[in-house]
Amino acid sequence: MTQYAAIAGIxxxxxxxxxxxxxxxxxxxxxxxALQDAGLDPADVDGMITFTLDPSDEIGxxxxxxxxxxxxxxxxxxxxAASVATIYQAMAxxxxxxxxxxxxxxxxxxxxxxxxxxxxxxxxxxxxxxAGNGTGSLLWCMPFGAxxxxxxxxxxxxxxxxxxxxxxxxxxxxxxxxxxxAATNPRAWFYGKPITLxxxxxxxxIVEPVLRLLDCCQxxxxxxxxxxxSLERARDLKQPAIKIQAATQSIPAEVEVISNYYxxxxxxxxxxxxxxxRLYAKAGMRPEDMQLAMLYDAxxxxxxxxxxxxxxxxxxxxxxFVKGGNIEVGGKLPVNTNGGLIGEAYIHGMNNITEAVRQLxxxxxxxxxGLERALVSCGMAGAILTHA
Amino acid sequence: xxxxxxxxxxxxxxxxxxTPDAAFFWEGVARGELLGQRCSECHKLxxxxxxxxxxxxxxxxxxxxxxxxxxxxxxxxxxxxxxLGFAEAPLVALIELEEGIRLVSNxxxxxxxxxxxxxxxxxTFAPTRGGKAVPVFRPRQGARP
Numbered sequence: 001m002t003q004y005a006a007i008a009g010i011x012x013x014x015x016x017x018x019x020x021x022x023x024x025x026x027x028x029x030x031x032x033x034a035l036q037d038a039g040l041d042p043a044d045v046d047g048m049i050t051f052t053l054d055p056s057d058e059i060g061x062x063x064x065x066x067x068x069x070x071x072x073x074x075x076x077x078x079x080x081a082a083s084v085a086t087i088y089q090a091m092a093x094x095x096x097x098x099x100x101x102x103x104x105x106x107x108x109x110x111x112x113x114x115x116x117x118x119x120x121x122x123x124x125x126x127x128x129x130x131a132g133n134g135t136g137s138l139l140w141c142m143p144f145g146a147x148x149x150x151x152x153x154x155x156x157x158x159x160x161x162x163x164x165x166x167x168x169x170x171x172x173x174x175x176x177x178x179x180x181x182a183a184t185n186p187r188a189w190f191y192g193k194p195i196t197l198x199x200x201x202x203x204x205x206i207v208e209p210v211l212r213l214l215d216c217c218q219x220x221x222x223x224x225x226x227x228x229x230s231l232e233r234a235r236d237l238k239q240p241a242i243k244i245q246a247a248t249q250s251i252p253a254e255v256e257v258i259s260n261y262y263x264x265x266x267x268x269x270x271x272x273x274x275x276x277x278r279l280y281a282k283a284g285m286r287p288e289d290m291q292l293a294m295l296y297d298a299x300x301x302x303x304x305x306x307x308x309x310x311x312x313x314x315x316x317x318x319x320x321f322v323k324g325g326n327i328e329v330g331g332k333l334p335v336n337t338n339g340g341l342i343g344e345a346y347i348h349g350m351n352n353i354t355e356a357v358r359q360l361x362x363x364x365x366x367x368x369x370g371l372e373r374a375l376v377s378c379g380m381a382g383a384i385l386t387h388a
Numbered sequence: 389x390x391x392x393x394x395x396x397x398x399x400x401x402x403x404x405x406x407t408p409d410a411a412f413f414w415e416g417v418a419r420g421e422l423l424g425q426r427c428s429e430c431h432k433l434x435x436x437x438x439x440x441x442x443x444x445x446x447x448x449x450x451x452x453x454x455x456x457x458x459x460x461x462x463x464x465x466x467x468x469x470x471x472l473g474f475a476e477a478p479l480v481a482l483i484e485l486e487e488g489i490r491l492v493s494n495x496x497x498x499x500x501x502x503x504x505x506x507x508x509x510x511x512t513f514a515p516t517r518g519g520k521a522v523p524v525f526r527p528r529q530g531a532r533p
Contacts (some may be wrong), residue, residue: 082532119472139405140492143522145471145478147402151464155482155492159462162505204469208501213468253442261490262436264464287449 006234006241006388009038009227010354015189015345018112026223027056028064029109034225035065039238040101042338045227047072047099048139049089051082051174051348054106061105071344072099078257078380080296081271083349085381090228100229106169107223107349115219116346119147133383149298150216152258154207159266161210164316168209171300172200173322174216174335180328182339185365189218190343215300217341221297224350225364226357231388240388242360245299245373246283247383250274257380267316269302272309275382280311283384287311291371292359293333294352296378297340306377307335329366349378356385392498397520404517410437412451419522422511423451424489435489456511457528460495463503473517479503483525497526 011033013019013026035042042065046057052075062070072093077083083106090102110116120142122365138152146152160166161214179195182188203213234241252270254263263270280286287310292303295306304318312333313321327335337345338355344349356374374385406416416423422426427441428448440447463481471478479500484493495503496514509525518520 099413118469130480137492139407139410140436143402143404143473143516144480144492144494145466146464146480146492147471148466148469151466151471151480153482154464154466155462158464158483159505162462205465208465208467210464261492266482324406331426 003095003219005094005228006231006232006243007226008229008234008237009034009355010351010357011037011225013221013223014224019109023109024056024060025106027061027105030223030225031103031105032110034227041067042066044101045103046224047093049074049086049104051106051215052077068176070200076158081257081378081380082377083378084383085249086381087293088381091244091247094230102383105225106348109221110309111221115150117219141259150211153299154210156260157210163267164320170319171215172197174300174303175200177339178336181337181366182343185338188339188344217298217346220345222345222347224347240361242357243388245386246279248278249381269305269309271380272306279382289373290375292368292374293335294356294376296349297342312370334368392440399515399517401516402473402521403516404522409439417523422454422523424454425449426452431525433487445470455486458483459503492522496524
């Protein structure tokens with residue numbers, strides 16, 4: 001019989017622009033909330049996973065929570081590409097028997113303490129490390145004035161947009177839909193603040209002619225945590241178990257995170273195509289089976305290329321797919337129903353996973369009716385979550 | 389008081405970062421040469437540089453002088469926040485060289501807004517604040533934007 005892992009608990013802090021406390025405290029608060037949500041004691045935790053980039057230390061977090069005897073830790077490289085990979089690795093740890101209860105966390109004061117949106121060139125030269133491993137080629141960008149994640153993303157996205165005639169106005173439909181979701185989500189920074197296409201078009205250029213301000217995710221302070229355990233154990237816990245039906249990573253040759261200019265065809269996202277191929281095969285599912293897609297949305301063009309990679313529309317047609325309410329609750333494929341990293345908060349992708357869990361539990365603010373299967377993707381990793 | 393002549397502005401562009409496997413590239417640029425890395429065994433040309441050939445696994449590598457000619461593959465203008473070290477917003481471009489490798493660079497000597505993919509360009513060099521240099525590109529003689 002196939003073993004499955006499940007997400008048994010989720011937790012988070014408030015999302016803000018100035019948390020007023022340490023990143024370790026955010027990590028501890030979010031972790032404790034996730035464990036309490038699951039009905040587990042910190043002493044039950046025997047595995048811990050986060051991003052290579054996370055500033056909090058495993059042992060420091062154990063000391064806060066009172067974790068008694070950790071059996072397994074690992075960290076995932078690649079900035080936000082680590083987000084969905086954390087639950088993939090947690091699943092692998094649980095299914096292989098090396099850990100029973102795995103705590104996944106990501107916590108940062110990314111607005112109040114440092115800002116990913118500012119030029120990442122230290123005065124002494126070199127590069128501020130924003131993505132952990134996996135982005136060595138950022139070195140090749142800095143002396144040319146490409147010094148922010150927005151400029152790195154835009155340089156690749158421009159080729160995609162030119163190839164398929166995608167305009168910045170087309171991208172605006174993604175922002176408008178996600179901000180509509182955020183507007184009715186009290187956890188979202190942009191709660192009560194929807195935008196119009198006109199407002200999108202009036203927002204200033206960040207990187208011309210690709211990204212305006214309203215195409216970019218937020219800079220946020222906050223923490224998010226999840227608890228992964230076996231499906232069998234999760235069924236006995238406090239919350240409805242959310243099954244990890246399948247999860248995978250894909251890093252094709254010459255692909256790297258964000259300064260991703262050296263693979264064959266920049267009009268696509270080969271890593272997401274790789275994830276899609278492997279994920280659907282493992283799950284025995286097809287794009288039509290997905291009823292919700294939580295797609296890493298640091299910048300709007302990433303949403304378009306993932307929609308195409310995961311087969312929701314043919315290549316080059318995402319610019320039309322995102323129009324007419326298709327990606328809103330009630331539409332053909334609701335996308336980023338919490339508002340995403342653009343509308344809710346930028347907790348490096350992790351808050352998009354917890355939204356999928358809430359949706360499958362039936363407790364989301366912008367609830368998708370009759371939901372049974374959800375896709376979560378960060379480009380280089382993906383998972384299909386289902387009812388147990 | 390007679391006005392003193394404006395001094396020649398010192399370069400403000402950030403320096404490139406020399407890493408062990410890419411030092412040859414920046415040393416070449418400092419001499420006014422655009423160099424690529426080729427495998428000594430199977431002659432595969434790669435960029436970014438790396439210590440092992442992905443095709444034949446040889447660690448023997450040699451530098452090869454590149455044509456310096458290519459086409460704009462994609463291009464953007466970072467507006468906000470203003471890039472550090474640039475008085476005017478630069479045109480950041482991916483240049484696909486004739487040899488088939490891509491470089492992140494700038495296109496100069498042309499209004500940024502008029503650069504399009506496919507523009508034929510040739511290499512030149514720009515100084516950086518620490519006395520180093522980087523390869524940048526300008527429209528090729530006779531090439532139209």
